Amino acid sequence: MLHPDYRFCPRCAAPLAQTEIAGRVRSACPACGFTHWNNPAPVVAGLVQVGEHILLARNAAWPPKMFALITGFLEAGETPEQGIAREVKEETSLDVERTSLIGVYDFTRKNELIIAYHVIASGEVRLSEELVEYRMVAPDRLKPWRAGTGLAVADWMRARDLPFEFVDLPVRAPDGNG
């Protein structure tokens, strides 16, 4: 996928040119050789369990009834497990006790790759400013959706023999996460 936002080389500021490199047309710098590979960004997602319930949260940018998993970009220098523990702490104030991988999911629409964990957490929920409300949902009441982190919810339920039906999501806010 081309990235039309990048018009100039971030290394030497020369205009980027569309160049075929390694089988694809990519933005590259004729002056210094920089290539904008545009690889997907890794996002960590947490299906956060507190006691017997799963915490779902609503981002301030989302429509009223849309609740989803805790997500955030992996930071340089941290493992995915550290990344999801940091995000859960930052966004909910909960302490992560245990993480186990649910799976890895594509999110090509946003050029992201989702690494989804089942997270056991404890503490008092205090939401960050990014989140406006949360719900505690019994595991058998979760309703997965057919994209991004919804597929992780479905896989998690399937592994526990919890029956489920997919729901259709409302149209996503432009900066909504998976």
Ligand SMILES: [Zn+2]
């Ligand atoms: Zn350059």
